[in-house]
Amino acid sequence: MAEKTVSQVYEEALGDGGFLQSNVLQKLLRFSSNGVNWKTFVQNALQASADVLEADVSGVYTYTFYRFGEVKIKPLLNYFRLEDPPTLKWNAELAQDASVANEVIQQFQRNNPIHGPVKNLRSEELKKLLSSLGYKSILYVPIWSNDRLWGCMCFHDKTIERIWPGRDVDFLQSVARLIGQSVTLDQLKDEVKRKDKVLNMAMEKSLDGTWELDLSNNVLTFSDSFKRMLNYEPAELQESIGAFERLIHPDERKEVLEKLDPFEVAETGSIELQYRLRNKFGKYIWVLTKASVLFDKAGKPQTFRASNIDITSKILYLDNLKKKEQEYRNLVNTVHEVIFRVDEDGAFTFVNPAWELLTGFSAEKSQGQKFINYVHSEDRFTIKELLFSKSDRDRSAYENMEIRFLTTNGNYRWMEVFTTITYHPNGKYKGAFGTMTDIHKRKEAELAQKETEERFRFMSESMSDLVSLHSINGAVYYVSPSINDILNLETYDVIGHNSSEFLNARDLIKIKNEIIEPLKKGEIEKGVTQIELRRKDGSAVWCETVIQPLGNGEKIDSVMAVTRDITERKKAEEEMQNALIKEKELNEFKSRFISMASHEFRTPLTSIKSSVDMMEMYADELDVNRNKPFIKHCDKIGVQISRLTNLMNDVLILGRTEANKMPFTPEPIDLVAFIMHFIEQNYLNLEDGRTVTLSVEGSRRDVRLDENLFSHILGNAISNAFKYSKDRPNPEVKIHYDDDFYSITIKDHGIGIPKKEQANLFESFFRAENTTGIEGTGLGLVIMKQFVEMHQGTIKIESAKGKGTSVIITFPYQPS
CATH class of the missing domain: 3.30.450.40 (GAF domain)
Known part of the structure; x- marks a missing residue:
C-alpha cells in the first residue's frame, strides 16, 4: 500500500x-x-x-x-x-x-x-x-x-x-x-556551513588548480594540482588554449570564454566565476575561478593568472538544499489549509495559494492588503479584539476562532483560524501567523442542524402525537409535552429513564427483535408496531409507534419514536373483527343453506319431472279432445321445472364462488378455435334460423383460460344476446388481440338496457324493467363477473334502450 x-x-x-x-x-x-x-x-x-x-x-x-x-x-x-x-x-x-x-x-x-x-x-x-x-x-x-x-x-x-x-x-x-x-x-x-568554512580556508591557504596564460607569447600553463583536480597525470593533459576550451561545458563555453577574456579582466582588475570543467573520465565538476591580470612596467597586460577551487560538493549540497526547501514550499502550497502571516498593521506579508482556492482572491495581490478587509462585517469586531490589540503581552500567544471570510462571488466562507501572536520585547503587538481551515460545509450543517432542532422542538411540542428520542439502548433524552395527554406523565418523569420502564416484557422483546436489531443490520429503514404503554396510574393504553434511526453514516446512535394513542381505533378494530366473525358465520350458514336447499329442491323437482313424463306417455292413449289440454298443461309444468332447475343451478354456482370453492385451472388454448367450436356445438341449428357472426382483429396467439369457467361466461353472454334480440339480426362475437391483453365483445341488436338501470346490472336477482316476459334468473351477469375476475379480467356493458347491447370482456394473456 x-x-x-x-x-x-x-x-x-x-x-x-x-x-x-x-x-x-x-x-x-x-x-x-x-x-x-x-x-x-x-x-x-x-x-x-x-x-x-x-x-x-x-x-x-x-x-x-x-x-x-x-x-x-x-x-x-x-x-x-x-x-x-x-x-x-x-x-x-x-x-x-x-x-x-x-x-x-x-x-x-x-x-x-x-x-x-x-x-x-x-x-x-x-x-x-x-x-x-x-x-x-x-x-x-x-x-x-x-x-x-x-x-x-x-x-x-x-x-x-x-x-x-x-x-x-x-x-x-x-x-x-x-x-x-x-x-x-x-x-x-x-553541512553547507561546514563546506563554506572549508572552502574559505582553502581559498585563503592555497591556490588549488592554478593556471597562467603568458599574454606576450600566448602560452598556457597548468599546475599539477590543476591536472589532478581533473584526474589527469601531469603528462596526460595538453597545455593549450584549445585544450582548455574543450574542457569547459558546452552550455557555458561561450559565456565563460567571454568573461575570462584577459583584456576584459584587465579593465576590471579581477573576476570570480563558477562553471563546469570535464575531468579525465568525462564527468563535469564545478569550479570557482578567481583570476586577475599582472601588468609589465609599461602598464601592458603581461600575465593572466587564475586559481581553480573544486566547489562541486558545495554546489550539490546547495542544490539539495534548494530541493528540500522547494519540497517544504510545495508542501505549504499544496495543503488545502491557508497558511498566512500578518504584520503589526494587520497586512498580509505571506499567504499561500490555498487562499485563492477558498476565497477567489489572488494570493499574490492579497499580500500587503489588510487582513480585516476580507473578514465579514459581523465578525470584524471579534478579529480586532483577538488579534490586533496593540499592548497585551500577558494574553495567550495562541488563538482559535471561527470566522466568516468574504469571497469574490459576493458570498462568504466559514473558516477556523488557528493563530500564533507575536510581540515586540516591549510588549507591543508585532504580528501574527497561522492557518485557516475550510469548515464551511461543517458550519452550514451545524447551523442547519440547529435550525432543524429548533423546528423539530417546535413541531414536536405542538403535535398531539408523542415524539421521543432514545439512545440505542433505550435511554430517553427527549420527550414532547404530549406525554402528559397520553400517559399523564410530565417530561421530567421520563427523561433520563429507560423506555423499558414504560413497556411490558412482551412488547420490549418485540421492539428489540422486530425493529431495533433489523435497523442495526440495515434490513429495514423504519419500524411500525403496536404496543401497550403504562400510564402513571399503572393502567395500559394501546399505542402505535413508528421508530426510525438517527446517526452518522452507517452507525446508528439513537432512534426517534413517534407514538399515537390508538385506544379508540383498537376498540373499533375489535368491533369490526367481531362483525367479520359474525359475517363469516352468516356466509357459512348461507352456503350451507344454499347447498342444502339446492339438494332438497332438486330431488322433488326430479320426481315431478319424472311424473310429468309419465303423464305425457299415458296421455298419448287418450282421444284427441282430451289429449290436447292435458299435453298443454304438462308442457307448462315442464317449462317451470326447467326454470326452477336453472335457478337452483345458478344459486349453487354463486354460493360456491362466494365461498371460494370454485376450481380455477387456466390452461393454454387457441381462443379462436375454441369459440368457433363452441358456436358450432350450441348455436348452429336454432329454431329462428339465426347463428353467430365471428370476427378476429390483431395477431392471433394462444391464451390461458379455464375452459369450464370460460364456457359458462361465453354461453351466458351469447344466450343473452339471442334471448334479448328476438327477430333481430345475428349476434356478433369479435376477438381483438392487443400487445398486453385481449378482449371478446358479444354484441346484439336487441331491446337494450335503460341507462338508469345499468348501474344495478351486477346485483343478484336484478332484472331490467323491459325484460318482463323474458325468462331469466337475474344471476347470470353476477356469475359472469365473478368468473371473469377469477381470470384477473374486467367486464363492461355498453347499451342503450332499443339499440342493442355490447358485453366487452378483457383478459390478460397470463392470469396468475
Missing part, C-alpha cells in the same frame, strides 16, 4: 472527526515553515502527539550503526504524561537488549510500524521486556532522515491493552516523517 502524505493524513483526520490530530499537524507544519531547530521541533512533536494519543510514556530514540551490525540505541527525549506535572527528560538512561533491538530494527528497515497490545506481539523477547516495564500496549514508528533509519518514536500505554486504530498509526507516521525532514534540513544547513 502506498505511503500516505502528511496532507492526505491531515484530510482523513478531518473527515474522521480527528480534529485534535489535524490541529497537531497544522502546528508542526507552522514550526517547519518558521525554521525552528530540529531539537525544538522534536520536543513539540513528541509532547503534542502524546497528549493527543493519551500515551502514558513516550519517547524519541536515535540509532547509531557500527560495523559488523552493532547498533547503539540512544534515548533522545522521553515524556511522562502521567507525572504531576507531565515531565520531559533529555538523554535518560536506557536498558539495552541487543536481540530485542535487532528485531525491532528489522521491522523498521521495512518501514513497518509496530503496534497493539503487548500480549499479542510475536517476539517473545520484546514481549518479556515490555511486560517487565509494566507496558500493556505500544505504538512504535520509524524515523527516516536522508534515506537512513535515524531513530524511532515509541508510545506506551500502561493502563489498558489498547488496539491502535489506523488513523492513529497514520497520524504518528506523519509526525515521524516531519521530524525526519526537520533533522535532514538542519543537517543540510550544517
Whole structure:
C-alpha cells in the first residue's frame, strides 16, 4: 500500500472527526515553515502527539550503526504524561537488549510500524521486556532522515491493552516523517556551513588548480594540482588554449570564454566565476575561478593568472538544499489549509495559494492588503479584539476562532483560524501567523442542524402525537409535552429513564427483535408496531409507534419514536373483527343453506319431472279432445321445472364462488378455435334460423383460460344476446388481440338496457324493467363477473334502450 502524505493524513483526520490530530499537524507544519531547530521541533512533536494519543510514556530514540551490525540505541527525549506535572527528560538512561533491538530494527528497515497490545506481539523477547516495564500496549514508528533509519518514536500505554486504530498509526507516521525532514534540513544547513568554512580556508591557504596564460607569447600553463583536480597525470593533459576550451561545458563555453577574456579582466582588475570543467573520465565538476591580470612596467597586460577551487560538493549540497526547501514550499502550497502571516498593521506579508482556492482572491495581490478587509462585517469586531490589540503581552500567544471570510462571488466562507501572536520585547503587538481551515460545509450543517432542532422542538411540542428520542439502548433524552395527554406523565418523569420502564416484557422483546436489531443490520429503514404503554396510574393504553434511526453514516446512535394513542381505533378494530366473525358465520350458514336447499329442491323437482313424463306417455292413449289440454298443461309444468332447475343451478354456482370453492385451472388454448367450436356445438341449428357472426382483429396467439369457467361466461353472454334480440339480426362475437391483453365483445341488436338501470346490472336477482316476459334468473351477469375476475379480467356493458347491447370482456394473456 502506498505511503500516505502528511496532507492526505491531515484530510482523513478531518473527515474522521480527528480534529485534535489535524490541529497537531497544522502546528508542526507552522514550526517547519518558521525554521525552528530540529531539537525544538522534536520536543513539540513528541509532547503534542502524546497528549493527543493519551500515551502514558513516550519517547524519541536515535540509532547509531557500527560495523559488523552493532547498533547503539540512544534515548533522545522521553515524556511522562502521567507525572504531576507531565515531565520531559533529555538523554535518560536506557536498558539495552541487543536481540530485542535487532528485531525491532528489522521491522523498521521495512518501514513497518509496530503496534497493539503487548500480549499479542510475536517476539517473545520484546514481549518479556515490555511486560517487565509494566507496558500493556505500544505504538512504535520509524524515523527516516536522508534515506537512513535515524531513530524511532515509541508510545506506551500502561493502563489498558489498547488496539491502535489506523488513523492513529497514520497520524504518528506523519509526525515521524516531519521530524525526519526537520533533522535532514538542519543537517543540510550544517553541512553547507561546514563546506563554506572549508572552502574559505582553502581559498585563503592555497591556490588549488592554478593556471597562467603568458599574454606576450600566448602560452598556457597548468599546475599539477590543476591536472589532478581533473584526474589527469601531469603528462596526460595538453597545455593549450584549445585544450582548455574543450574542457569547459558546452552550455557555458561561450559565456565563460567571454568573461575570462584577459583584456576584459584587465579593465576590471579581477573576476570570480563558477562553471563546469570535464575531468579525465568525462564527468563535469564545478569550479570557482578567481583570476586577475599582472601588468609589465609599461602598464601592458603581461600575465593572466587564475586559481581553480573544486566547489562541486558545495554546489550539490546547495542544490539539495534548494530541493528540500522547494519540497517544504510545495508542501505549504499544496495543503488545502491557508497558511498566512500578518504584520503589526494587520497586512498580509505571506499567504499561500490555498487562499485563492477558498476565497477567489489572488494570493499574490492579497499580500500587503489588510487582513480585516476580507473578514465579514459581523465578525470584524471579534478579529480586532483577538488579534490586533496593540499592548497585551500577558494574553495567550495562541488563538482559535471561527470566522466568516468574504469571497469574490459576493458570498462568504466559514473558516477556523488557528493563530500564533507575536510581540515586540516591549510588549507591543508585532504580528501574527497561522492557518485557516475550510469548515464551511461543517458550519452550514451545524447551523442547519440547529435550525432543524429548533423546528423539530417546535413541531414536536405542538403535535398531539408523542415524539421521543432514545439512545440505542433505550435511554430517553427527549420527550414532547404530549406525554402528559397520553400517559399523564410530565417530561421530567421520563427523561433520563429507560423506555423499558414504560413497556411490558412482551412488547420490549418485540421492539428489540422486530425493529431495533433489523435497523442495526440495515434490513429495514423504519419500524411500525403496536404496543401497550403504562400510564402513571399503572393502567395500559394501546399505542402505535413508528421508530426510525438517527446517526452518522452507517452507525446508528439513537432512534426517534413517534407514538399515537390508538385506544379508540383498537376498540373499533375489535368491533369490526367481531362483525367479520359474525359475517363469516352468516356466509357459512348461507352456503350451507344454499347447498342444502339446492339438494332438497332438486330431488322433488326430479320426481315431478319424472311424473310429468309419465303423464305425457299415458296421455298419448287418450282421444284427441282430451289429449290436447292435458299435453298443454304438462308442457307448462315442464317449462317451470326447467326454470326452477336453472335457478337452483345458478344459486349453487354463486354460493360456491362466494365461498371460494370454485376450481380455477387456466390452461393454454387457441381462443379462436375454441369459440368457433363452441358456436358450432350450441348455436348452429336454432329454431329462428339465426347463428353467430365471428370476427378476429390483431395477431392471433394462444391464451390461458379455464375452459369450464370460460364456457359458462361465453354461453351466458351469447344466450343473452339471442334471448334479448328476438327477430333481430345475428349476434356478433369479435376477438381483438392487443400487445398486453385481449378482449371478446358479444354484441346484439336487441331491446337494450335503460341507462338508469345499468348501474344495478351486477346485483343478484336484478332484472331490467323491459325484460318482463323474458325468462331469466337475474344471476347470470353476477356469475359472469365473478368468473371473469377469477381470470384477473374486467367486464363492461355498453347499451342503450332499443339499440342493442355490447358485453366487452378483457383478459390478460397470463392470469396468475
